[in-house]
Amino acid sequence: MLTEDQRAECVASLLESHRTKVQGLRPSERFPQIELEDSYAISSAVAEAKVKAGARIIGHKIGLTSKAMQAASKIDEPDFGYMFDDLILNDGAKVPFDSFCVPRVEPELTFILKEPLKGPGIGLIDVMRATEWVVPSIEIIDARVTEPRRIFDTVADNGAAAGIILGGRPVRPTDVDLRWVGAIFYRNSEIEETGLAAGVLGHPAMAIAWLANKVGQYGTVLEPGHMMLSGSFTRPVHAKKGDTLHADFGPLGSVSVQFT
Numbered sequence: 001m002l003t004e005d006q007r008a009e010c011v012a013s014l015l016e017s018h019r020t021k022v023q024g025l026r027p028s029e030r031f032p033q034i035e036l037e038d039s040y041a042i043s044s045a046v047a048e049a050k051v052k053a054g055a056r057i058i059g060h061k062i063g064l065t066s067k068a069m070q071a072a073s074k075i076d077e078p079d080f081g082y083m084f085d086d087l088i089l090n091d092g093a094k095v096p097f098d099s100f101c102v103p104r105v106e107p108e109l110t111f112i113l114k115e116p117l118k119g120p121g122i123g124l125i126d127v128m129r130a131t132e133w134v135v136p137s138i139e140i141i142d143a144r145v146t147e148p149r150r151i152f153d154t155v156a157d158n159g160a161a162a163g164i165i166l167g168g169r170p171v172r173p174t175d176v177d178l179r180w181v182g183a184i185f186y187r188n189s190e191i192e193e194t195g196l197a198a199g200v201l202g203h204p205a206m207a208i209a210w211l212a213n214k215v216g217q218y219g220t221v222l223e224p225g226h227m228m229l230s231g232s233f234t235r236p237v238h239a240k241k242g243d244t245l246h247a248d249f250g251p252l253g254s255v256s257v258q259f260t
Contacts, residue, residue, distance in 0.1 A: 001033070001035050001037070001038060002031055002033065002034055002038045006038075007038060007041055007042055007045065008045075009030070010027045010030065010031070010038075010042045010156060011042055011045045011046055011049070013025065013027075013030075014042070014046050014144055014145070014156065014157060015046060015049055017101065017144035017145070018144060021098060021099065021100060021101050022101065023102070023143060023144060023145055023146050024144060024145055024146070025145065026146050026149055026150075026153040027039065027042065027145065027152055027153055027156045028149075028150045028152045028153050029146070034152045034156075035152070036151065036152060036155060038152070039151075039152045039153070039155035039156040040155055040156075042155075042156040043081060043082070043155055043156055043157070043158050043159075046156075046158060047082045047084075047158065050084060055084040055085060055086050056084060056085040057082050057083065057084060058083050058084065058085050058088070058226060058227055059082075059083040059222075059226035059227035059228055059229075060080050060081065060082060060083055060215070060222070060226070060228055060229070061080060061081050061082075061083050061139065061159050061161045061164075061228075061229040061231075062078055062079070062080050062159075062208070062210065062211050062228065062229060062230055062231045063078065063079050063080065063081070063141075063154065063159040063160065063231055063232075064077065064078050064079055064154070064231065065078045065200045065201050065207045065210070065230065065231030065232075066195075066199040066200050066201075066231060066232060066234075067199065077151060078201075078207070078210055078231070079151060079154050079155045079159050080155075080211055080214065080215070081155075081157075081158035081159030081160070081161045082158055082161070083161060083164065083226075083227055083229065087161060087162065087163050087164055088163075088164055088166070089140075089163055089164065089165045089257065090165070091165055091166065091167030091168075091255050092167075092256050092257070092258075093165060093257050093258070094257075094258045094259075094260045095140070095163065095257060095258070095259055096259075096260055097239070097240070097241040097242075097259040097260065100142045100162055100239075101142050101143060101144055102142060102143050102238075103140055103141070103142050103238075103239045103259065104140070104141050104142070104236035104237060104238050104239060105138055105139065105140055105141070105236065105237050105239050105245045105257065106138070106139050106141065106185075106232035106234060106235075106236045106237065107136075107137070107138055107139075107183040107185050107193075107195070107232060107233070107234060107247035107249070107255070108137055108138075108200075108204075108230055108231055108232045108233065109134050109135070109136065109137065109178065109181060109197055109200075109204050109229075109230050110134070110135045110136075110137040110164065110166060110228065110229050110230070111131045111133075111134055111173075111204075111205070111227070111230060112131065112132050112133040112134075112135065112170075112225070112226070112227050112228075113130050113131060113132065113222060113223065113224050113225065113226055113228065114130065114131065114132035114224055114225075115129070115130040115224055116130070116221050116222060116223055116224055117130050117208070117212040117221070117222040118212065118216050118220075118221040118222070119209075119212040119213030119214070119215070119216025119217070120213050120216050121213070122208075122209045122212040122213050122216070123209055124203060124205050124206055124209060126209065126212075127173075127205040127206075127208045127209050127212070128173045128174065128205055130222075131208075132172075133170045133171070133172065133173075134170065134171050134172070134173050134178065135166050135167075135168065135170045136166075136167060136168030136169070136170075136181075136183075136247065136249040136252045136253060136254070136255050137164055137165060137166050137167070137229065137247075137255060138164070138165040138167075138245060138247050138255045138256070138257055139161075139164050139165075139229055139232065140162045140163035140164070140165075140239075140257070141159075141160040141161065141162055141236060142160055142162035143157065143160055144157050144160075163257075164227075164229060165255050165256070165257045166255070167253065167254065167255035167256070168249050168252045168253030168254055169249075169251070169252045169253040171252060173205070176251070176252070178197055178203060178204050178205060179196065179197060179198035179203050179204075180196060180197070180198065181196070181197040181204075181249060181250075181252060182194070182195065182196050182197070182249070182250055183195060183197075183233070183234065183247050183248065183249050183250075184247070184248040184250075185234055185237060185245070185246070185247050185248075186245070186246040186247075186248070187237055187239075187243055187244070187245055187246075188243055188244055189246075192237045193234035193235055193237060194234065195232075195233040195234040196233060197230075197233050198233070199233035199234075200230055200231050200232075200233050201231075204230040204231070204233075205230070207228075207230040207231050208222070208228050208230060211228065239259045240259065241259055241260070242258075242259065242260070243258070243259050244257070244258045244259075245257050245259075
């Protein structure tokens with residue numbers, strides 16, 4: 001367990017990396033005795049600083065929910081972070097490459113709630129009942145800390161959240177079998193990854209259930225109107241300057257983003 005001063009040192013380093021777009025030393029290397037509770041406290045403190053600076057929390061992101069992502073990150077459990085209003089981008093957005101440290105992108109489904117969810121005891125049916133829309137999305141993730149990252153580092157770094165592009169055809173949660181929603185992920189017209197949403201814990205709604213139960217331990221409620229990113233069902237694709245990333249969700253339309 002870290003002291004308050006040690007946690008504050010990690011918070012300051014992460015905020016500096018957000019400002020400069022230069023990776024900082026990962027918390028687990030700086031303080032090998034770090035525990036998961038420390039990491040979530042660091043993430044919360046960074047979120048509080050962003051809110052004080054004018055950002056607004058609009059939901060949560062869940063990461064490392066698929067075998068593909070866990071294998072790519074060498075981490076064997078999900079994590080979560082906060083979503084802020086300044087992370088939302090329009091479909092087809094052109095984003096400056098220099099706004100990130102090491103950007104990667106991944107396709108996923110975003111759940112928008114119409115009813116609150118509070119764990120423990122939340123299951124798939126509870127999530128389906130509480131969801132108003134499911135929206136095809138691309139998430140931009142960015143490592144503000146050096147490799148090799150451990151779960152302590154990704155959690156402290158807000159699950160690497162760096163941007164979300166919403167697009168395609170939003171659907172009601174019962175309009176389609178969400179397990180079979182697929183995506184073909186292109187970089188500059190070349191297919192990089194393909195996958196099915198069932199890769200996320202067997203059903204993408206189970207990621208939202210996991211989150212509700214996880215944060216419910218601390219009395220946190222997933223609020224109506226908030227967006228919940230359920231996690232990628234492919235490996236992340238590295239983005240380079242000039243790249244266009246395009247996710248084709250078939251009947252649910254497509255989403256794209258360009259790095260300039």
